[in-house]
Amino acid sequence: MYIYTDYDQQLLNERVAQYSSQTERFLDGKLTEEEFLALRLQNGLYVQRHAPMLRVAIPYGMLNSKQVRTLAEISRDFDKGYAHFSTRQNIQFNWPSLPQVPDILAKLASVQMHAIQTSGNCIRNTTTDQFAGVARDELADPRPYCEIIRQWSTFHPEFAYLPRKFKIAVNAAAEDRAAIKMHDIGVEIVKNDEGTLGFSIWVGGGLGRTPIVGENITDFLPQKYLLSYLEAILRVYNRYGRRDNKFKARIKILVKALGIDAFREKVEAEWQHMKDTEMDLPDAEIERMKAFFTEPAYVTGLVDDSAELQQHRASTPGFDAWIKRNCNPHKKVGYMSVTLSLKATSVAPGDVSTEHLFAIADLSDKYSFGELRSTHKQNVVLADVRQDQLYELWQELKALGFATANIGCLTDIICCPGGEFCSLANAKSIPVAEQIQRHFDDLDYLYDLGDIELNISGCMNACGHHHIGNIGILGVDKKGSEFYQVSLGGNSGRDAKVGKIMGPSFFENDIADAITKIIDVYVEKRIEGESFLSTYERVGMDPFKERVYAA
Numbered sequence: 146m147y148i149y150t151d152y153d154q155q156l157l158n159e160r161v162a163q164y165s166s167q168t169e170r171f172l173d174g175k176l177t178e179e180e181f182l183a184l185r186l187q188n189g190l191y192v193q194r195h196a197p198m199l200r201v202a203i204p205y206g207m208l209n210s211k212q213v214r215t216l217a218e219i220s221r222d223f224d225k226g227y228a229h230f231s232t233r234q235n236i237q238f239n240w241p242s243l244p245q246v247p248d249i250l251a252k253l254a255s256v257q258m259h260a261i262q263t264s265g266n267c268i269r270n271t272t273t274d275q276f277a278g279v280a281r282d283e284l285a286d287p288r289p290y291c292e293i294i295r296q297w298s299t300f301h302p303e304f305a306y307l308p309r310k311f312k313i314a315v316n317a318a319a320e321d322r323a324a325i326k327m328h329d330i331g332v333e334i335v336k337n338d339e340g341t342l343g344f345s346i347w348v349g350g351g352l353g354r355t356p357i358v359g360e361n362i363t364d365f366l367p368q369k370y371l372l373s374y375l376e377a378i379l380r381v382y383n384r385y386g387r388r389d390n391k392f393k394a395r396i397k398i399l400v401k402a403l404g405i406d407a408f409r410e411k412v413e414a415e416w417q418h419m420k421d422t423e424m425d426l427p428d429a430e431i432e433r434m435k436a437f438f439t440e441p442a443y444v445t446g447l448v449d450d451s452a453e454l455q456q457h458r459a460s461t462p463g464f465d466a467w468i469k470r471n472c473n474p475h476k477k478v479g480y481m482s483v484t485l486s487l488k489a490t491s492v493a494p495g496d497v498s499t500e501h502l503f504a505i506a507d508l509s510d511k512y513s514f515g516e517l518r519s520t521h522k523q524n525v526v527l528a529d530v531r532q533d534q535l536y537e538l539w540q541e542l543k544a545l546g547f548a549t550a551n552i553g554c555l556t557d558i559i560c561c562p563g564g565e566f567c568s569l570a571n572a573k574s575i576p577v578a579e580q581i582q583r584h585f586d587d588l589d590y591l592y593d594l595g596d597i598e599l600n601i602s603g604c605m606n607a608c609g610h611h612h613i614g615n616i617g618i619l620g621v622d623k624k625g626s627e628f629y630q631v632s633l634g635g636n637s638g639r640d641a642k643v644g645k646i647m648g649p650s651f652f653e654n655d656i657a658d659a660i661t662k663i664i665d666v667y668v669e670k671r672i673e674g675e676s677f678l679s680t681y682e683r684v685g686m687d688p689f690k691e692r693v694y695a696a
C-alpha cells in the first residue's frame with residue numbers, strides 16, 4: 146500500500162495542529178457554531194443525534210494491521226467500544242466527544258490515516274473493488290490509479306467548495322464490484338483493440354433523492370490523460386452545477402439537464418486547454434505508484450483445491466459452505482481471498498467491536514501479510530490467504546463470529562445506521578435488518594435462494610444503497626409513524642439499475658412478512674438456476690405485487 150513521504154506526514158501533522166487550535170477556540174466561544182461548521186466538516190466531523198460522528202478515510206479500502214490496531218484503540222479509548230464499516234469503504238465512529246477529536250486525529254496521523262475530505266462538498270474517498278490486485282477477473286490493478294486520484298484530489302484548491310460532495314470509484318474487473326455507474330464519476334480500466342490500457346469513464350451516477358445511473362462520457366481515454374480529463378469534468382461541474390438548490394446540486398442533475406452529449410462537449414472543450422500540457426500523467430509517475438502495490442511474498446509451489454482441502458470440505462459441510470460463499474478465487478495458485486461476514490444476526494451490519502478489531506488485525510498478520518480491506522457491502526476481506534490455511538482460519542473466524550457463510554445471500558444486508566444514530570432518519574433500519582435476518586436464519590434455505598442483495602436505508606439519502614438492492618427497503622415517515630417502502634429489481638453491478646417501487650409502504654412489524662412473500666413468489670416462478678433478479682426481470686413486478694398486497 147502507499148507509504149507517506151515526509152512531506153505527506155508533515156501536511157497531516159500540521160492539519161491536526163490546526164484543527165486542534167480551531168476546536169479549542171470553538172470551545173472557548175471564540176468561534177461561532179457557524180464558523181466552526183465548515184472547519185469540522187473539513188475534518189470529517191458531523192454532529193448527529195446523540196454525539197458527533199467522525200468519518201475516517203480508508204483510501205480504496207486498504208488497511209494494514211497497525212492501522213487496524215489503532216482504530217481498535219480509538220474505539221476503546223474514545224468511543225463506545227466499536228467502529229462502523231460504511232458503504233464507501235470508510236470507518237465511522239459514532240460516539241466521539243468533540244473536545245477529544247483532535248486527539249483522535251493525532252492518533253490516526255501516527256499511522257498515516259486521517260479524516261480529511263470525508264465530508265463537505267469536495268472530492269471524497271476514492272473507492273474500488275475489494276479484490277483489487279488479487280482478483281482473477283481483473284485487467285490491471287486499479288489501486289495505483291486510485292492513489293493517483295487520491296493525491297490529485299486531496300487538498301485540490303479548485304475543488305474544495307464544489308456545489309456538492311463528489312465521489313469517484315474505479316473498477317478493473319469483469320464483474321463491477323465497486324458500483325462505478327452509481328458514482329459521480331466511475332472509472333473503468335479497459336484495453337483497446339491494440340491491447341493498450343486506458344479508461345472508460347462514466348459520469349452522473351448517484352443515489353440519494355434522485356437516483357440516476359451514470360452515462361458513458363468516453364469509452365477510451367489514454368492513461369496519460371486521466372487527471373486532465375477528470376479535472377475537465379470537475380471544472381464543468383464546478384462552473385455549471387446548481388448552487389441555488391442543495392437537492393439539485395449533484396453532477397447527476399447537471400448531466401441529466403444538459404444531456405450526456407452536451408455535457409461531453411463542454412468537458413471536451415475545457416479539456417482542450419489542459420491536454421498535452423504539464424497536466425499529463427507521466428509514465429514514470431504511474432510506475433512510481435505501481436511500485437507501492439507490489440506483490441507480497443507469495444509462496445510458490447502450492448496447488449489449488451488440494452486433496453487435503455477437498456477432504457476437509459467433504460467431511461465438514463459448514464466449511465464447504467463457507468468456502469463456496471465467503472472465499473473468492475485468487476490470481477495466485479494455492480491462494481484465496483476470504484470475506485469476513487460482518488452480518489451475523491443481532492449485530493448491526495458493519496459494526497465491529499474493539500476486541501474484534503484487535504482480533505482481525507492479528508488474523509491479517511497471521512494469514513494475509515498484515516493487510517486487510519473493507520468492502521462497500523460493509524464486510525472485511527483478507528485478500529491473500531493460503532488455501533492450506535483456510536481450515537484453520539475458518540475455525541478462528543467461527544469462534545469470533547465472522548464465519549457466517551452468507552456473503553451475497555439475503556442476510557448479507559447493507560444497512561445504514563438509521564433512526565438510532567442518524568439525525569436525518571425517517572425510520573430505524575438496524576432492527577429491520579435484524580428482523581429479516583432472524584426470519585431467514587436457515588442457511589440451507591438461503592443457499593437455495595442464491596445471490597440476492599437486500600439493502601436498507603432509513604431515509605431518501607440512500608446511505609444504505611436501497612435503490613440498487615435487488616430488494617430495497619426505504620424508511621419513510623407518515624404523519625410521525627415509521628413505515629417502509631419496498632422496491633424490486635435494483636442492481637449495483639455492470640448492468641446497474643434503479644429498483645422500482647412496489648406499492649404502498651409497510652408497517653415495521655409487517656416488513657419481514659412482505660419480504661417472505663416476495664421470496665415465495667420467486668421460488669415458485671424461477672426456472673432452474675435462475676437468480677432472483679433474472680426471475681424478476683422475466684416475470685415483472687405484477688406477480689410480486691399481487692401476492693404481497695393480496696387481501
Ligand code: HEM
Binds near residue numbers: 230309350
Ligand atoms: C449517521 C450519519 C450519516 C449522515 C448524517 C449521512 C448523511 C448523508 C446524506 C445527507 C446523504 C445524501 C447525499 C446526497 O443526496 O447528495 C448521504 C449519502 C450517502 N451516505 Fe450517508 N450519512 C450518514 C451515515 C452513513 C453511513 C453509516 C453510511 C454507510 C452505511 C453512509 C453512506 C452513504 C452513501 C454511500 C451515500 C451516497 C448516496 C449517493 O450516492 O448519492 N452514510 N449520507
Ligand code: SF4
Binds near residue numbers: 568570602
Ligand atoms: S440513509 Fe438517511 S437515515 Fe440512513 S444514515 Fe443516511 S442519512 Fe441517515
